[in-house]
Amino acid sequence: MKLILYCSAVLVLLITPRFCHGGNILVFPAEGSHWINMDILLQGLHSRGHSLTVLRSTKSWYIKEHASHYKSFTVPVERSINEEFISKTVAEVLQFERGALPLTSFLNSAVGLIGVFFEAHSAVCELVSAVLDDATLTKTLNESKFDLVLSDPCWGGGVILAKYFNLPLVYNVRWLTPKEAHFAIAPSPLSYIPVTGSGNTDRMTFLQRVKNMILYFVTYTQNDVIARQIYQPTCAKYLGxxxxxxxxxxxxxxxxxxxxxxFDYPRPTMPNVVYIGGFQCKPAKPLPEHLEEFVQSSGEHGVIIMSLGAFINELPDDMANEIAAAFAKLPQKVIWRYKGKRPSTLGNNTLVVDWMPQNDLLGHPKIKLFVAHGGTNGVQEAIYHGVPVVGLPLFFDQFDNLLRLQERGAAKILSITTVDKDDNFLKAIQEVLTEPSYRENMQRLSRLHRDQPVKPMDKALFWIEFVMRHKGAAHLKAQSYNMSWFSYHSVDEELIYSTKTEKI
Amino acid sequence: MKLILYCSAVLVLLITPRFCHGGNILVFPAEGSHWINMDILLQGLHSRGHSLTVLRSTKSWYIKEHASHYKSFTVPVERSINEEFISKTVAEVLQFERGALPLTSFLNSAVGLIGVFFEAHSAVCELVSAVLDDATLTKTLNESKFDLVLSDPCWGGGVILAKYFNLPLVYNVRWLTPKEAHFAIAPSPLSYIPVTGSGNTDRMTFLQRVKNMILYFVTYTQNDVIARQIYQPTCAKYLGxxxxxxxxxxxxxxxxxxxxxxFDYPRPTMPNVVYIGGFQCKPAKPLPEHLEEFVQSSGEHGVIIMSLGAFINELPDDMANEIAAAFAKLPQKVIWRYKGKRPSTLGNNTLVVDWMPQNDLLGHPKIKLFVAHGGTNGVQEAIYHGVPVVGLPLFFDQFDNLLRLQERGAAKILSITTVDKDDNFLKAIQEVLTEPSYRENMQRLSRLHRDQPVKPMDKALFWIEFVMRHKGAAHLKAQSYNMSWFSYHSVDEELIYSTKTEKI
Structure with a gap:
């Protein structure tokens, strides 16, 4: 027996990725829900003995100045995206959606939010400039001998800092400016790869493909304008x-x-892409006593939970009232994360909370259904725990995230602008609760997601440490990144090498 | 302490991929060096408790009828590719290479070997027909309730059998008919993805890209002719x-x-591609006593080993003599796997053997250099053990395999037709032995190869068992495989769905 245990211990040492203590990481994160999962990754890195330094601004909203697992530098800036700005934008988008024709609606998330994008990316550039104009801070950062920069490239500042300090770069990524990140890194045939916002799946009719292409060019142009107008001046100023x-x-x-x-449709990928979807998910912890009591009081009917994510604190009164009224008609208990005015139609079965332990609730056996806005984090937690979804998407990638579940029979999507019509919301909830295929399909996705040789979080930690051990991962970066578009498409006379062509 | 050991044991259970005992696998392998590593995979599967049934023919050459880790069905056939046929072909190719102009030489491996391809694939179809025409065997196979078909698709019979028996299919693959398998499964921009046989790297001049395109169309046509002429009739007969x-x-x-x-250049890939390069490599075992003695007698100079692979038993006399004479001038000891006539110029320092434990020798600290033909197996063993290479490529992918090492400074390639000129061979060996960068670069590749979160063999076993657990891996198969070329390139009016479109 002792021998077996000894062998097991040796095996653990062999299997566990090599320790890489004392790594030193500079973090340039993004705000909001993106920070929530960056912070989970930072906790993982801290637990493996790495030092973390986070760059934030005086206007940072989610990113706290003090934490036990990182130190931070706070840089003074004027511009910011704050809660108030987001609430105003949400109200505008909802207003637009209500009046929109079906044909124009799909352009809403691409065009309607351009103001948010411009404001956010300008704020990022101001932050980058504030860091690099501060000679003392730059000197301190230089002397810190960082091993790499870790960044969420939906804010494009991380790459400028990595180049400035000449450091390897790891992205914790879903978006690159307004494009789904795959479009920048891997070949993406538009015939079966839906552009986010298109509402397409990987099986499109001819007309859907036309829509896909139009939206691709809209997103491409938007991306290009943001890069040239906002980032390029900063990039040129500090890097040349x-x-x-x-x-x-x-x-x-x-x-x-x-x-x-x-979760997503299979598609071409690249060797330096590591899929960590759902890395933030974990088994449920016990609920706080009052919540556990409430959940248990639901008896055989079980519980529905609802959250519209980090950005949505309140809805127009009529919508909120309609939702509350529908909940009141159900035999289930409901836990609703909502910070707005208390709806007048709220039933006794509904508990409205400012915040809820979403992961722990989704992992509770009494939870029957998740009413969600379709943010990536929530959708992946629903998959991990196998809980079917009624989706109320608002903007960004939310409709498309939910579509991936709906198409696999694991969710039902409802336009938030029609919840107040014909008991739509009530009917959708009842359908997902009573038709067993929704739960069965979601549980199949859960089994597929969980059946991986290495857990997503362990993969993330392994590859960050790999980059530290080898000072990069040049052998996984295809030459395509060094090529101009005319060389890539073989329409030039001679291949133009990048000045920084790397060899492994 | 006991607690730590207990925790370790639990951790091992959590980390080790779930066991999947009792799986039942039908194997349709390819012959020659392809069988060598298929057999290693079968041993791995057997050690995890799976039953294996191998289909072979009465003309099978490498694939043995009896083995402790599988049972086999032997089917009578007329046609075969045997040792004699291969030797004759090798002699012809060498003859062609000697007389070839540089411009025509690169087409040699594509065009010169068409006869071998036709013969081999016709033999495969005969074997498939012999299996499916045998009602008793077909009934036995049907009743065996296999979980999946495992096949090396350089012989196209496995997919026909998998479809016939309606079973999931796993490929152990490097080639698909005469094409490198990536070209059939992943987008492959010809601007930076060299076609095998082109002698190009991932950084090409305009002229090299023209050559790349020409060779792509030659290989594409060859592939298409073999598919239509040889496989399609068999496919139509048994599948409809x-x-x-x-x-x-x-x-x-x-x-x-x-x-x-x-080893290979980074390039687009697909989610259902699992990279198991070097899965057959393992730490060296001690050498047989007589070999260890010989190796130790080399003193500080160390040992060179040479092998031209499974297919090459002998060389023209003048070439063999020149190689032996060069070896005789070196202070190193040499172990040469060679079955031909004993060269007259052989020195005392050279031991000629019929067979050698190549992996154990490559892992021996006294081995300084590997003279190799550039077969994938040998090149990957050299990378695994970090031993620099002098390459003497003959055909197929050998030049291109070696080029990947040469370009990273870990090997030097010599045309086998010029070994007898100007001490070329001797000079190449001396350069690789005395210039430390060759060994340093090879050892860097070795470190990169070994630094993976899951060992290649464990990855292979995990994904085979995954397919058994989930009865396929439809969620990893992109829609592109179900699309016609005109839909894929968006030049049609309507997407034509495959009749077998799968949903995850």
Whole structure:
């Protein structure tokens, strides 16, 4: 027996990825829900003995200045995206959606949110400038001898800092400016790869493909305008005018991609893309006593939980009232995360909370249904725990995230602008609760997601440490990133090498 | 302490991929060096408790009828590729190479070997027909309730059998008919993805890209002719005329690809491709006593080993004599696997053997250099053990395999037709022995190859068992495999769905 245990211990040492203590990581995160899962990754890195330094601004909203697992530098800036700005934008988008014709609606998330994008990315550039104009801070960062920069490239500042300090770069990524990150890194035939916002699946009719292409060019242009108008001046100022932001942003060593193929459609990928979708998910912890009591009081009917994510604190009164009224008609208990005015139609079965332990609730056996807005984090937690979804998407990727569940028979999507019509919301909830295939399909996705040789979080930690051990991952970066578009498509006379062509 | 050991044991259970005992696998392998590593995979599967049934013919050459780790069915056939046939072909190719102009030489491996391809694939179809025409055998196979078919698709029979018996399919693959398998499964921009046989790297000049394209179309046509002329009639006869061989051969659930990116250039890939390059490599075992003595007698100079692989038993006399004479001038000891006539110039320092424990020798600290033909197995063993290479490529992928090492500074390639000129061979060996960068570069590749979260063999076993657990891996198969070329390239009016479109 002792021998077996000894062998097991040796095996653990062999299997466990090599320790890489004392790594030193500079983190340039994004705000909001993106920070929530970056912070989970930072906790993982801290538990493996790495030092973490987070760059934040005086206007940072989610990113706290003090934490036990990282130290931070706070840089003064004027511009910011804050809660108030987001609430105003949400109200505008909802207003637009209500009046929109079906044909124009799909452009809403691409065009309607351009103001948010411009404001957010300008704030990022201000933050980058504030860091690099501060000679003392720059000196301190230089002397810190970082091993790599870890960044969420939906904010394009991380790559500029990595190039400035000449450090390897790892992305914790789902978006790259307004494009789904795969479009910047892997060949993406538009015939079966739906552009986010298109509402398409991987099986499209001819007309759907036309829509896909139009939206691709809209997103491409938007992306290009943001890169040239906002980032390029900052990039040129600090790195030199020979640096093209559009080119350098694809130059990360490893892309920790926050998706996987239990969730997303299979598609071409690249060797330096590591799929960590659902890395933030974990088994449920016991609920706080008052919540456990409430959940248990639901008896055989079970519980529905509802949350519209980090950005949505309140809805127009009529919508909120309609939702509350529908809940009141159900035999289930309901836990609803909602910060707005208390709806007048709220039933006794519904508990409205400011915050809820979403992961622990989703993992509770009494939870029957998740009413969700379709943010990536929530959708992946629902998959992990196998809980079917009624989706109320608002913008960004939310409809498309939910579509991936709906198409596999694991969710039902409802336009939030029609919840107040014909008992739509009530009917959708009843259908997902009573038709067993929704839960069965979601549980199949859960089994597929969980059946991986290495857990997503362990993969993320392994590859960050790999980049530290080998000072990059040049051998996984295809030559395509060094090529101009005319060389890539073989329409030039001679291949133009990048000045920074790397050899492994 | 006991607690730690207990925790370790629990951790091992959690980390080790779930056991999947009692799986039942039908194996349709290929002959020659392809069988060598298929057999290693079968041993791995057997050690995890799976039953294996191998289909072979009465003319099988490498695939033995009796083995402790599998049972086999031997089917009578007329046609075969045997040792004699191969020797004759090798002599012809060498003759051709000697007289070839540089411009025509690169087409040699594509065009010169067409006869071998036709003969081999016709033999495969005969074997498939012999299996499916045998009602008793077909009944036995049907009643065996296999979980999946495991096949090396360089012989296209496995996919026909998998479709016939309606079973999931796993490929252990590097080639698909005469094409490198990636070309059939993943987008492959010819601007930076060299066609095998082109002698190109991933950085090409305009002229090299022209050559790449020409060779792509030559290989494509060859592939298409073999599919239509040889496989399609067999496919239509047993599966029905609505089955297109070119389409069904891309329909495997998992592609265990025998390469990785320490060896090959980074390129687009697909979610159902699992990189198991070097899965056959393992730490060296002690050498047999007489070999260890010989190796130790080399003193500080160390040992060179040479092998030209499974197919090459002898060389023209003048070439063999020149090689032996060069070896005789070296202070190193030499072990040469060679079955031909004993060269007259052989020195005292050279031991000629019929067979050698190549992996154990490569892992021996006294081995300084590997003279190799550039077969994938040997090249990957050299990478695993970090031994630099002098390459003497003959045909197929050998030059291109060696080029990947040469370009990273870990090998020097010599045309076998010029070994007898100007002490070329001796000079190449002396350069690789005395210039430390060759060994340093090879050892860097070795470190990159070995630094993976899951060992290649464990990955292979995990994904085969995954397919058994989930009865396929439909969620990893992109829609592109179900699309016609005109839909894929969006030049049609309507997407034509495959009749077998799968949903996850």
């Amino acid at each position: 005018s020979d640096h093209d932001f559009n080119q350098i942003k694809t130059d990360a060593d490893i892309w920790l991609m926050r998706t996987d193929f239990a | 005329s609505d089955h297109d061989f070119n389409q069904i051969k891309t329909d495997a659930d998992i592609w265990l690809m025998r390469t990785d990116f320490a």
